[in-house]
Amino acid sequence: MSVPKIELAGVTKAFSGKVVLAGVDLTVMPGESMVIIGGSGTGKSVTMKCILGLLRPDAGSIRIDGQEVSGLKGRALAAHQARFGMLFQGGALFDSLPVWRNVSFALSGPARERRAAALDNLARVGLGPEVADLKPSELSGGMQKRVALARAIAPRPEIIFFDEPTTGLDPIMADVINALIRQLVSELGITALTITHDMASVRRIADRVAMLYQGRIIWQGERNAIDSAENPFVDQFVHGRAEGPIQMQLRRL
Amino acid sequence: MTGALETFVHALIALGSVVLGLLASIGRLTRFAVTVLGRAVRPPWYPAQLLEQILVIGWFSLPVVGLTALFTGSALAQQIYIGGSRFNASSTVPAVTVIGIVRELGPVLGGLMVAGRVASAMAAELGTMRVTEQIDALTTLRTDPMRYLVVPRVLAAILVMPLLVLVSNVLGVMGGWLLATTRLGFNSAAYLNTTAQFLKADDVISSMVKAAVFGFFIALMGCFHGYNSSGGAAGVGRATTNAVVSAFILILLSNLIITVIVFGR
Numbered sequence A: 001m002s003v004p005k006i007e008l009a010g011v012t013k014a015f016s017g018k019v020v021l022a023g024v025d026l027t028v029m030p031g032e033s034m035v036i037i038g039g040s041g042t043g044k045s046v047t048m049k050c051i052l053g054l055l056r057p058d059a060g061s062i063r064i065d066g067q068e069v070s071g072l073k074g075r076a077l078a079a080h081q082a083r084f085g086m087l088f089q090g091g092a093l094f095d096s097l098p099v100w101r102n103v104s105f106a107l108s109g110p111a112r113e114r115r116a117a118a119l120d121n122l123a124r125v126g127l128g129p130e131v132a133d134l135k136p137s138e139l140s141g142g143m144q145k146r147v148a149l150a151r152a153i154a155p156r157p158e159i160i161f162f163d164e165p166t167t168g169l170d171p172i173m174a175d176v177i178n179a180l181i182r183q184l185v186s187e188l189g190i191t192a193l194t195i196t197h198d199m200a201s202v203r204r205i206a207d208r209v210a211m212l213y214q215g216r217i218i219w220q221g222e223r224n225a226i227d228s229a230e231n232p233f234v235d236q237f238v239h240g241r242a243e244g245p246i247q248m249q250l251r252r253l
Numbered sequence B: 001m002t003g004a005l006e007t008f009v010h011a012l013i014a015l016g017s018v019v020l021g022l023l024a025s026i027g028r029l030t031r032f033a034v035t036v037l038g039r040a041v042r043p044p045w046y047p048a049q050l051l052e053q054i055l056v057i058g059w060f061s062l063p064v065v066g067l068t069a070l071f072t073g074s075a076l077a078q079q080i081y082i083g084g085s086r087f088n089a090s091s092t093v094p095a096v097t098v099i100g101i102v103r104e105l106g107p108v109l110g111g112l113m114v115a116g117r118v119a120s121a122m123a124a125e126l127g128t129m130r131v132t133e134q135i136d137a138l139t140t141l142r143t144d145p146m147r148y149l150v151v152p153r154v155l156a157a158i159l160v161m162p163l164l165v166l167v168s169n170v171l172g173v174m175g176g177w178l179l180a181t182t183r184l185g186f187n188s189a190a191y192l193n194t195t196a197q198f199l200k201a202d203d204v205i206s207s208m209v210k211a212a213v214f215g216f217f218i219a220l221m222g223c224f225h226g227y228n229s230s231g232g233a234a235g236v237g238r239a240t241t242n243a244v245v246s247a248f249i250l251i252l253l254s255n256l257i258i259t260v261i262v263f264g265r
Helices: A044-052 A074-081 A099-103 A111-124 A141-153 A171-188 A199-205 A223-228 A232-239 B002-040 B047-057 B059-085 B090-131 B134-140 B145-183 B188-198 B201-227 B232-263
Strands: A006-015 A018-028 A033-037 A059-064 A084-087 A159-163 A191-196 A208-213 A216-222
Touching (some): A006 A044, A033 A199, A044 A059, A044 A084, A084 A141, A111 A141, A141 A171, A171 A199, A208 A223, B002 B145, B047 B059, B059 B090, B090 B134, B090 B145, B090 B201, B090 B232, B134 B145, B145 B201
Parallel strands (some): A033 A191, A084 A159
Antiparallel strands (some): A006 A059
16 A cells, blocks of 8 residues: 555634634545545635645644645745646736746756747647747637646646636637646646536546535545435535535635 | 713724734734845845846836936925025025935935835735735745745845935935026036035935835835735735835835934934
């Protein structure tokens, strides 16, 4: 039995008295693609930010390769964060820099090598050298997502996070991005953690699926099991029904 | 009677929460400033970012700071002339102009103009980067956003403000000289002689110290409010306003403190 890549046990987090994570337990094995599903405001982003060290959990343990990482500071925290790549929901490209400088941002070395590496990573997401010198604002939403994906994989992180990778894209472009994510994760052997509420994305990307509801993982299993989960919460979410045990929350967490 | 008591208690509670909020902000700001200075003295540094900020803050502020000083110096000379004439002291124009400009108006007006230009721009830029997750993205790209974004801005402002104020002082005195020689009938050489006679090294040094302090506050306010902004476009707008207002107040307050310490003996 190998050591899990990511292991969360009893992680809790509250913001000014409001509980967002109420004890999250989650295990992701090396090279596995885990997708966390859940409605808006169920704590998906907070979970991700806790693992990344952008937020500090109130209690519980977060282990990467068996090493406790919650509570790291300074250089140890920076070293921890350097193992991750992240595709942000809005792309989060640096709009003052051209595409190639964005893609090669985390790389070091002479400019010529960094540019070559940027072109190589752009090619991996299906973009030609002609986009390298454009500014992010000159690209369409789908192209920006691809550039952001190239930037996330460029330093070859061990673990990569995808935050709502298909939000704001048309169904065809969404499928292109999903296919790219699946392909890159398999080719590069990266451990992937995705948060989404797009079921098409789940079916395309996931090896395993976990559902987060009211700050807890209420179900997890293989991708194929989501249609026969026999869990009323999962059932309602997967089929997108308004009626069911999940009631819409008015206030965000 | 109970109604009056209740009102009083409510007023007390409101006052207390305002004071607590103020203290909390001062605490957060102090921690931010300490973090910035701590990171500034240890590598990694980003010299390219520093140079860019020196250009943005220093070079592009020159026209507005220069014009402000030129116009203010002229207006000051005119008023001193009018005021001085009442008790036959109109010859004090060069002396009072140079002291007024170098000790107070050069650094303060220069600081306020740069604050209006730069603190707002920093707050808007960093605020937008915060709400579009670009600051979080830096963290995942092996870059400390404090070192990459904040430290270069603060250092550049501290380095560049004394130079800007030097220019501002020269142009302010020149504005006075221009008006005095063309409209008030002063002899050019005599005016400049008196100016040089009354200008002391202490005045110039205090002017530079003020400028560096103002530069620190300008960049600190711009970065602090931008870096911690939240709540979308409205939040960025609030951050920008708060950055400018707080920079103005800190400039005027620290100017008063430095003036009292240096000249109040």
